[in-house]
Amino acid sequence: MLDEKYNTIDIPNATDDIRKEFAQYYIQRRRADVERWLDEDTPFPKRESGEFEYSLSNEYSDYYDDVLDFTLNLTKKEEQHEGRKRFRYWSALALLRGVMSSPAAGVEMLKNRIRNLEIPDDLEYTTSNPLMDDDFGPARDYAPTDVINKTAWTDYENRKLNDLAGKLEKLTGFKYDYKAREAYEIVKKWLADSDSTVIFCRFIATANYLGELLKTALEKDFKNIDVQVVTSEDPDELRKSRIEEMEDSKLRVLVATDCLSEGINLQDKFTAVLHYDLPWNPNRLEQREGRIDRFGQTAKEVKAFLLYGKDNPVDGVVLKVLLRKVREIRKSIGISIPFPEDSKSLIDSVMQAVLLNVKPSRRRNQIALDFDQVDEVKQKEIIATNAIQRAADREKASRSIFAHPAIKAGEIEVDLKQSDESIGDTKAVENFVTEALASVFGVQVSKNKKGYDLYTTNLPSVLRNILPDKPKLKISFHSPTPEGYIYIGRNHLFVEQLCQILLAGAIDPESQYRPARASVIKSRDVDIKTTLLLFRVRNVIEEKQTHNQLVAEEMLIWGYRGAASNMDVLSQDEVKTLMALAEAHSTMSKEAKADFLETELESISKLRKEFDDIAINRAEKLIESHERFRKLLGGTRYKVVEPILPMDLMGVYIILPDKS
Known part of the structure; x- marks a missing residue:
């Protein structure tokens, strides 16, 4: 924001006066409003959304019942200290989420705890559930061992945690982990259809575990496939370089945590998203899918699917109460809505209602819980539904302000064309770069079917250092840019530096590069x-x-x-x-x-x-x-x-x- 007073503006919850003031500087339009505006083709992909379900194996189902028994006892234990009581509930929720994310994440939470940690009674406990997914900002993809460490475990509970960890270590791999097996089958089919896939996981341990499984299996099925894992363990520059290096492979699978759900765009290398772990905040859902479903995506259709356990009560309520409703609203109004105000406490209340009412069952592949029959869960669902609907209504109202329907294409078309004349449209940039490189620098630039082959040997170092260090590059002046090509637009640093060199050379008689004036x-x-x-x-x-x-x-x-x-x-x-x-x-x-x-x-x-x-x-x-x-x-x-x-x-x- 150029004006700092708007840095903290909360658009969905702002008053009408604030939104009207902000509307003087902000324009929001749906894709449908701009796709054919001024008769220009501005393509966006069509998003195919859906769900895949999986069932637990018999062994994992029995194990899950044991964990559920343990966590239910945690929440029922009498605690006079309110802070300790909250941390027992949060630990129960963390263990359930970790175990159902992957054996690796579950084992990490069960084993990596500090035994007999002294927890003073007067410790100031936070009142906000630290397990809830944040709306925005860097995602926390590490296991919540800090929550588990602050829980006062009894000797019996410590022995039980060790026992659960030992059992879970034996349930890794496709033989027992049907969730991982289902993800493998989905991705294998998508790759056969040439859909390179991003798989989003909640925890670092899950991403590393799943990445290793998929790499071993998929390399047997496909030649020249590149499977990479990216988490917050890696520095930002390493994440970017690892993704860029995948460009040379036609088939790609990227297993990532939410550290990639913001900031890095993936539309030039991937066409499908699989949510291996359901986000507990719907805002994260849109952020993940927005990495591939955005302008610049060359595929006409992208996939965005949820993977959930049909006998996992937590997945069931997240899907039913939150994610499906948000997706339905997006489909009906054409834009994504930010999740309602106070979203973390709302989601927390839903989870608490689930955890206090779920009951384990010894029947194979079945958790005996019908949430429609539980009054507390039904009440929380109604509250969530109403909050989501209010958010949708606010978004519609905001659109009427920020869409600026008074702007008629015909009234500013001449000005926009004159602007292109002044700063250079796509064709002007293409002609300028290709002709200047050839005539002034002696650089070979050859036309191909999708763009140009640029040979970098004769480029001056100030230009060569801007581009990848390769003797031959594929470049394009058009967006969306073909896969494997570098987009060179008029705002690209390469174009800016080329302009500066030529302008300086035109007025400097001693310059090595002197365009004819x-x-x-x-x-x-x-x-x-x-x-x-x-x-x-x-x-x-x-x-x-x-x-x-x-x-x-x-x-x-x-x-x-x-x-x-x-x-x-x-x-x-x-x-x-x-x-x-x-x-x-x-x-x-x-x-x-x-x-x-x-x-x-x-x-x-x-x-x-x-x-x-x-x-x-x-x-x-x-x-x-x-x-x-x-x-x-x-x-x-x-x-x-x-x-x-x-x-x-x-x-x-x-x-x-x-x-x-």
């Missing part, structure tokens, strides 16, 4: 002498109320036929066409070129007033554009103090008719 050619593309000029125009713009100033700088092309004094001015389209297409059809001596150029420069020097008028006219048009946007969106009024005169004459290009 003047030329004289004979061409059959004109029937009268035609002169094209390239100006750098700068305008100082001032806010009327605050008097804050900014400088708007752009390149301006202009041209005329015949003598300069006649002012037979070319249209912008005519100038652009000649700039792009005019070719020399016969040769001229250096002396003849110099004479023509010297004569024309002398004539141009007498047009100072005409050129100043061009700069002033351009400045007025900029303010008219600003004013149109201000009327549509509200905001600051501007005025031009004055153009910086004279304009800088950057290039003179003379085209003489070729009569031969």
Whole structure:
């Protein structure tokens, strides 16, 4: 945020006045609003959402009953100290979540505890459940052993925890872990359909365990498959480099924790997401799926599926009470909603209701609990449903403010096209980069079916260091970018540095790289002498109320036929066409070129007033554009103090008719 007062704004829960104020600076539109706006193709993938269920193996089901018995006893034990009571409940919940995430996560929680830790009675216990998933920010993917360590275990409970850990260590692998086996079957099918997959896990131990299982199994099924694991154990730069290195493989599987659910976009390498562990906060669901379902995804359809245990009561209530409802609302209104206010305490209350009412069953693959018949769970579900609906209603109201329906494409289309003219549209960037690299630096840039092959050998180091260290790179100037290509847009550092080198070289006679600022050619593309000029125009713009100033700088092309004094001015389209297409059809001596150029420069020097008028006219048009946007969106009024005169004459290009 440029204005710090908006750094902490809570849009979903803000008052109408605050939202209206913020709407002056913020535009929110659905995908459907922009996909064909101004007749441009802005493609987004279609998201196929769904669920896969799995059943516990007989051995894991028996084990789960034992854990459930143990955790239920934890929550029922009498504790006078309120803090100790809360930590026993949280420990029970942590153990259930860890055991059902994976044997590895469960064992880590059961074994990695500090025995006989002294816990003073006056310890200030937090009142917020530390197991609840945060809305935003770095996710905590480590096992919550700090919670378990702060629980006062009896000698019997310590022996039981050790016994449970020993049993769980024997239930690893596809033979007993049907959850991992089901994930393998899903991913195997997706890979056969060429869907590279991201699998999100809750805990580091689960991600490492699952990654090892899948790598061993999938490498037997597919050649040249790359299976990687990324967790918060790795530094940020290592995570990014590990993902970038997967580019060379056509089939990819990335097992990750929520450390990747924000920040790193994966749409250029993956087309499917599998939620191995259900997030307890629906905001995390959208953050995970948004890594692949975003602009720049070249696949027409992406997959986003939940994996849940049909005999796991915690999975059941998370799915029924939270995730399905949020997905239904997204499908109906076309956008994702942020989960309601005070979401962590809401989810915590639902979990507590489940844990206090669940009952283990010795029947195979069946947990005897019908939540629809439990009043406390039903009440919590109603509260959650109402909160989700309020969030959806607020989102609809916000959209009516932030969508700015008053903006009509036709009213600003001309301004947007002029903006592209000034800063360069996709085609202009493509022509500039490919032609400059070839003509100024002698760099080989070869067209291929999807973009270009760029050979980096002759690139100056300041440009080469921006790109991956490879002798040959595939680049594209279009977004979405084909898989395996580097996107080079007008805001890319490579383009910026290339501009700086050429601009500096154009005015420095000692520079190694000097683009031509003047030329004289004979061409059959004109029937009268035609002169094209390239100006750098700068305008100082001032806010009327605050008097804050900014400088708007752009390149301006202009041209005329015949003598300069006649002012037979070319249209912008005519100038652009000649700039792009005019070719020399016969040769001229250096002396003849110099004479023509010297004569024309002398004539141009007498047009100072005409050129100043061009700069002033351009400045007025900029303010008219600003004013149109201000009327549509509200905001600051501007005025031009004055153009910086004279304009800088950057290039003179003379085209003489070729009569031969």
